[in-house]
Amino acid sequence: MEIKQYMNQLGRQARIASRLVAAADTGVKNRALLAIATAVDARRDEILAANAKDVAAGEASGLDAALLDRLALNAAGIAGIIEGLTQVAALADPVGAITDLNYRPSGIQVGKMRVPLGVIGIIYESRPNVTVEAASLCLKSGNAAILRGGSEAIHSNQALAACIREGLVAAGLPEHAVQVLETTDRAAVGELITMPEFVDVVVPRGGKGLIERISRDATVTVIKHLDGICHVYIDDAADADKALAIAVNAKTHRYGTCNTMETLLIAESRAEELLPSIADALDAKGVELRGCPRTRQILMGAVEASDEDWGTEYLAAILSIKVVADVNEAMDHIARYSSAHTESIVTENYTTGRRFLREVDSSSVMINASTRFADGFEYGLGAEIGISTDKIHARGPVGLEGLTSQKYVVLGDGHIRN
């Protein structure tokens, strides 16, 4: 009950603040972002001390090494936070942009204006730099934010929250424009995702379990990113060098990212020619190969892929490989097993490439490029709050524009309907 009251209070405050942030000039928002950077710079000792407390508590409670690594902040981490704020301040402000303003036969002008969503709730895990990153993207896009970081980062997040408040107030913006939860009580998340009167959208950032739980229980709209089961299809008409380069890069550039290739599809006509050299290159990097029966005729070292493999996001040095008859079978496989994140075709054939681009229903569809390019920075969004695999509102990397929508604006001169 106490948590409910607390969250309701935060929600009410955020709703009020959201109207002021939505109306704020670009210059004011940028000044706030730079003032937050100044505050982070000035309070770095405080932040590092708070972080050290979190890390010590994490060690004492037996947090695993990967989580501890993501939790820990150092001088470079602080510099990264400051740099991120400067970059977001430099991005173009999407709010208020009017497009397609045209005269209609009635004489009115009708157009669309880009507007903030309102109040955004963000739920994330251990990395404390997300606190500032999420705050900066919400603020620049004219939204109020309620942030709920991992309980293991509570002291770091509170220290960063103090900097955010300081920056907001210095620029004349309401301190409730960004509120970081002061509690680690898990019930707070349950409240946050079920108060549509105060929160317009929730963005969960973290493991699949967290996102599934939130999607299931939320009554507020969720912008979510589940798996990244990405495919590269090497077509009959693929260039051999490009096929090798893209397959190796898409799998091995980084193993733990959502835009990493998990399944390689290859046309039967090219399998015997190309699979051995691809396998050699992957083998040299220690990638385990799991193949369909035809693959295993060509690659003796590959283990048998189960049906489960085709639907698994390994996030590891493992690749499943399937030989397909042609682009039709490749697209059928993708339609069945892909998580609709990113798929790429390697082909020199104009018609096949054009078809793949239109017919594959994923948030990013590529020709002759590594799936690793599916990223807000690579796409020129400047920053991203996540990669949406949903079908409506925002698909793919979600930047500032993904945190806004459009309303209609109508300009008349006393016009009435006949």
Added chain:
Amino acid sequence: MEIKQYMNQLGRQARIASRLVAAADTGVKNRALLAIATAVDARRDEILAANAKDVAAGEASGLDAALLDRLALNAAGIAGIIEGLTQVAALADPVGAITDLNYRPSGIQVGKMRVPLGVIGIIYESRPNVTVEAASLCLKSGNAAILRGGSEAIHSNQALAACIREGLVAAGLPEHAVQVLETTDRAAVGELITMPEFVDVVVPRGGKGLIERISRDATVTVIKHLDGICHVYIDDAADADKALAIAVNAKTHRYGTCNTMETLLIAESRAEELLPSIADALDAKGVELRGCPRTRQILMGAVEASDEDWGTEYLAAILSIKVVADVNEAMDHIARYSSAHTESIVTENYTTGRRFLREVDSSSVMINASTRFADGFEYGLGAEIGISTDKIHARGPVGLEGLTSQKYVVLGDGHIRN
């Protein structure tokens, strides 16, 4: 259980058909639309006979006069259906349009392609012409559709469904691209809105009760339209003639539409001058006035408005009136009571108009125009499937574009991430 199996079958069929419709050429989709029109024309006796059966059953079961009126089809109704199909065929096809295709520093080109949502479920009430209208909009936007009309229109809808199938097949499209439920079992709706594996979006069209129920129970995304509590604010700097014309038109052009004004706000500085003539004009049309205390000092005939009045969509010849200090109080009132559908300001002041346009958070915001313009046809969308008062994906009138989203497309030449 039988209903569950039936709906699952429809869902599976729709999912398969959706890939074919999404890839269909514009010409093929247009031929299907015109072939449906031809079928409706050829089968008009059949359709009218089926409709007569529905009307007779409705009369026997004591359906009220307004519902019977919406249910009944005549020659003009058939002509309207045919005309609607021809109009949708003539609309530009949004699918596949690529925008913002730009080179990035890495050398890849990144752009956005407009794509169908997939499978759309539409739940509507008595009017049988909605069956063809909804089918045509879904088809043109490259989506498969599952339609669930009112049980009182079941025979009419089945007759129209036969025409739709005939047209689809004539154009070489899968007959499952549009499926009209053959059952009137209410459990089917419950299934339709809870099978995200087969249905991507649900659009409920009907009364508030229906929409609230569906929004509450759906696990599929809902594009919804709840109330239209629309405001006109007459500012200090309003032109008197425009204020009178817009107030009268926004209230009395039609009473039962969602874009009709329900509350008039007027600046104190203009209330004594303008309210009497507005009241006279409304009085002549039989509109009941309910006012705040200050309004009632000026308009003796107005009854007292309760707090409930400010939050009521009358859909009737009733208007609530409130005198406010200025645009700030007007915007505060709107933020509190509006359903975020449509609001209009009457002003000649540049700065006030500019502020209102940006700061009012409704799906349509107008200057010097009647709220009655908030409509897909008036906005040039060609047709609308509804008016969304949601904040994300689509706001305001939803036409073909509102039934699509955008994916990223990336063109490379063997590019890999460094």
